[in-house]
Amino acid sequence: MRPATGYQQTKWSRVDTVNATVIGLGAWCDYVPESDPRVLRFQVEEFAVLSDGRRLTLTADRGWSSSLVGSPTTDDAWSFLTLAEVTETVLVVVGPDEGDQTTDAHPWALLAERLRAQDVDTTPGALRDLPYEVVLSERLQARISST
Template sequence: MTRPARTVARLETSLTLARAASDRRSYSVSARLDAVLDDDHRVVLLDDRGWSTAGPVGTGERLDLAELEETARVVVGPDEPAHGRTHEEEARLHWSALADVLAGAGVASTGAELARLPHGVVLDERLLARVRR
């Protein structure tokens, strides 16, 4: 019996506090973008993204959840256009490259389909502990 084709249900970016400096203001976050399939399996699409900043991490100073989520979505792309390309072209290339990663894992999808999916952001416990409540 053939197995039904798996489809991508949503995208999810996982954030991990990679480093909190001793000055308690600087920090680094790593970001991994996964495609979450309809059977709850995951395919890693990007695992080389993240950012560093000098910002509120110390006692009494908290990070803003909405800012973290927005930054996470920007960091996993699409990137700013390369010289000579439009934002639309860069976005199309980005989403097509992610669809190619999925194809390599045996999951059929198009870049346009991926671009329309819900995109959640999940924080690790160390980062979540620093979020403003």
């Protein structure tokens, strides 16, 4: 399930973006269903919001998993999770990879490169100044709220 308003995943397809500019960035997160209630898996996609209302996918290879270990009082890993924790983890996951030689909290150069590959002219500095939002899927929000 994707965010309802105008989310358009392009996966590197070329579209007419000549006059569009980037007005915002964000990360979208959803969970991947698991048969084991002690295991949680999440997928994260980063996107750019363009001035013409479209959202372009910039990265779709991020995510994380966690599992209960030891002897917890419940077998349901969801009972230990909050929306705030998921939001914080999303921001860590979209940050630079371990070992990257950067002082930035985000890989702005990579995002600018991916936008230029989709014919959107921008720079890392311009992206750094834009608002960044974390969007949790409705399904994920409902799953966490139900525990």
